[in-house]
Amino acid sequence: MLQPRTDENGSLQDIGLQQAMEQLDQERIRRTINQVLRGETGARLKAYLEACVNCGMCAHACHFCVSNDFDPSYSPVGKVEQTLREMIRHQGRVSPSFMVRCAQIAFTECNVCKRCAMYCPFGIDTAYLMLVVRRICFKLGLVPQNIQDTAHSHAVTGNQMWVKDDEWIDTLQWQEEELQDELPEASIPLEREGADVMLSVIGPEPKFQPQLIYQAAAILNAAGVDWTVPATHGWDNSDMAMYVRDDALMARIKRKHFEAAMRLKASRIVMCECGHAFRSIYDVGVRQLGWWLYPVPVQHAIHFYWELITSGRIRIAEKYDKPVTIHDPCNIVRGRGLHEMLREVVNTCCSDVREMHPNREHNYCCAAGGGVINCGSPYKTKRVSGNRVKADQLRETEAETLIAPCHNCHSGLEDIIKGYELNMDIKFLSDIIYHCMEGTGE
Numbered sequence: 281m282l283q284p285r286t287d288e289n290g291s292l293q294d295i296g297l298q299q300a301m302e303q304l305d306q307e308r309i310r311r312t313i314n315q316v317l318r319g320e321t322g323a324r325l326k327a328y329l330e331a332c333v334n335c336g337m338c339a340h341a342c343h344f345c346v347s348n349d350f351d352p353s354y355s356p357v358g359k360v361e362q363t364l365r366e367m368i369r370h371q372g373r374v375s376p377s378f379m380v381r382c383a384q385i386a387f388t389e390c391n392v393c394k395r396c397a398m399y400c401p402f403g404i405d406t407a408y409l410m411l412v413v414r415r416i417c418f419k420l421g422l423v424p425q426n427i428q429d430t431a432h433s434h435a436v437t438g439n440q441m442w443v444k445d446d447e448w449i450d451t452l453q454w455q456e457e458e459l460q461d462e463l464p465e466a467s468i469p470l471e472r473e474g475a476d477v478m479l480s481v482i483g484p485e486p487k488f489q490p491q492l493i494y495q496a497a498a499i500l501n502a503a504g505v506d507w508t509v510p511a512t513h514g515w516d517n518s519d520m521a522m523y524v525r526d527d528a529l530m531a532r533i534k535r536k537h538f539e540a541a542m543r544l545k546a547s548r549i550v551m552c553e554c555g556h557a558f559r560s561i562y563d564v565g566v567r568q569l570g571w572w573l574y575p576v577p578v579q580h581a582i583h584f585y586w587e588l589i590t591s592g593r594i595r596i597a598e599k600y601d602k603p604v605t606i607h608d609p610c611n612i613v614r615g616r617g618l619h620e621m622l623r624e625v626v627n628t629c630c631s632d633v634r635e636m637h638p639n640r641e642h643n644y645c646c647a648a649g650g651g652v653i654n655c656g657s658p659y660k661t662k663r664v665s666g667n668r669v670k671a672d673q674l675r676e677t678e679a680e681t682l683i684a685p686c687h688n689c690h691s692g693l694e695d696i697i698k699g700y701e702l703n704m705d706i707k708f709l710s711d712i713i714y715h716c717m718e719g720t721g722e
Contacts, residue, residue, distance in 0.1 A: 284380040293658035296425030297380050304376040304420060313372035316416045328409060329365070331402040332357060338396040338406065343644045344389055347668035354666070356396040356406040359385050363413045383422040386413040388659040389666070391650035392523075393610040398641070407650075415525040423524055426656030430520040434483075435529050438513030438536065440520060441483030449511055451486040455494045459501070463719065466501040468493070471544065472508035477584075478546035478576075479509050480537065480561075482518035482554050482687060495714040496552065499585070502719050503593040507550075514540025517551055518687075519560035523651030527568055534565030541576040548577040550584045553708050555611030555686040556649060562616070580612050582685055585713060586621040589628055596629055597718040602705075603632040604712075605679035607693060608643040609686035617641075625709060626683055629716045636673040644670050646684070648692020663692065664699040671700035685709040 284292060292298040317325070339345045339355035352358045363382040367374060392407035400406075417423060434440045439448075449470070456468040469475070479500070485492050500507050509515060514536045521529035538561075541549050551558045558580045566574060588594040606626055613619045619640040627633055636643060647667035652659065674682060674697070682697070682704050684690045690706060697704050 284377055284384055292380065294424050294655075296428055297383055297422055300421040300423075301376045301380050304379065304422075306373060306375065309374060309376065309379055309420060310372035312419050313367050313374075313416055316412065316419065317368070317372075320415065321412060324408065325412060328404045329360075329368075332360070332404055333402075334361075335401065338400050338404075341396040341399040343391075343395075343647055343669050344666040347666050347670075354389060356390075356400075359390055360406060360409050364409055367416070379417065379420060379422055382413055383417040383424070386410045386417060387424050387427070387523075388652055388655050388662060391610070391645045391647060391652050393645035393649060394614055395610070395642075395645060398614070411525060414523070415527075418525040424655040424659070427520050427524055427651050427654040430654055431524045431526055431529060434516070434518070434521060434533055439483040439516035440518045441487040441516075443483060443486050443516075445512070448486055448515065451490055452493065452509060455490055455497060459494055459497055463498060463501055466497065468497050469508045470511045472506075474545045475506045475508040476547045477505055477507040477550045478541045478544055478548070479507055479552070480517040480549050480557075481509075481515060481552045482557055483516045484518075484687060485552065492552070492708065492710060495708075495710040496581075498714055499588070499594065499710060499717070502717060503588045505588075505593075508544055508546065510540040510544060512540065514538075517557040517561055518554065519557055519565070520651055520654055522556065522560045522564055523654070530560065530565055531568045534561055534569060537561055537565075538575050546576060548579055551578065551580050553581045553685040553687065553690075553710065555609040555615075556651070556688060559611040559615055580616065580618060582612060582618045582622050582625065582709065585709060586625050589625055589713075594713065595718045596716045598716060599631040600629055600681075600712055600716055601631050602680040603634055603678065604630045604681040604683055605634045605636055605674065605677040606639070607636070607646065607682060607684040607686075607689055608640055609684070609689045610645050610649055612686065613643070614641045622685065622709070626712070629712045630683075634677040634679050636677055644673060646670065646686075646689040646692040647696070648688045649686070653688055653692050653695075660695065664695050667692075667696055668700070671696050671702060674702055674704060675700070680704060682706045683709060683712060 345354040348354045390410045394407045397405045430440045433442045452468050459466045
């Protein structure tokens, strides 16, 4: 039977998995597996499992598999064989240690990036199958400690970084004061009713990266956008509950987000440069809530910045002259098709753009998304070594700057750049626009 990966002393590195395993018995595992498979899945799962012929074409699509010298245990089909198929073969009668290994595979060896689905001759979505495994693990309490803590933080405080309400408002006021030194008439309008745009950020921005709020505010003010930010719960659009598979919490978070925009009577929500948060509110969260339509339209920052630049509301004063390359985030490229808008913005702002190969919807994942980076330090080495192929892509461009318009991508690629000693800066799209546009960038 499948055994969990352990450290050199034979111990589990993740205390969350260790403690949960100690509380499990085979009967509870059997009941939970069968409840999920019979009560929460249906024809889609059955069709995928019956269609797969184990051809292995998906192996070449997975960065984990390619970077681990095509070790079949890292292939998408291999991950399904080791987890879901074994549960079904044994009718749920599997051991606690087996389920720990299933959790390690589903949470830390698959970014649910859906690249494999593009290369499967039957279009099998292995990401969906791994999310079913995650759902079973969540209901058993088998979730890596760090990502579970992050989801719990959102449940308690309304944001994933435990930012208190007064700290959120203080950060906005501080950034507004800083911005007014550069643009005296600029503001960060709180709780303005009837604005065109409600700007939505994620927890790490006020906690660790307030300069991104500053830059977004500079762009919005320079473009003359009528915008606002909520002062109450709903400002943080990150959503680790989606990847933990705490579906009830995910729905609650998305409802709060939409309710904030409806209360402010905003015409649209503009999401910051985050892929998973956009996927959560644009796709998964709406379906989990059972809504047919968005109560407020949702737009990713790439689309919004493209709109500002192509309409002439933002003018470029001087192009960024270092050679750059572009990372295509899975959730907003494969998941939303914004790759050409992204390139129009980058080519407008930069004089030397060098593509990775493959690129656009074929680009390799950053190895951080899907909640993998949020599983924390026990899995960092696995995550970085599991994306050697991305390091090779970056190195071959000989670019000096990597543009990654997504928070998890940004953090994960920063680890890859350091881990493989690539001499490269990494920037968000707003970094580049702010640097190049008229009236700012000093």
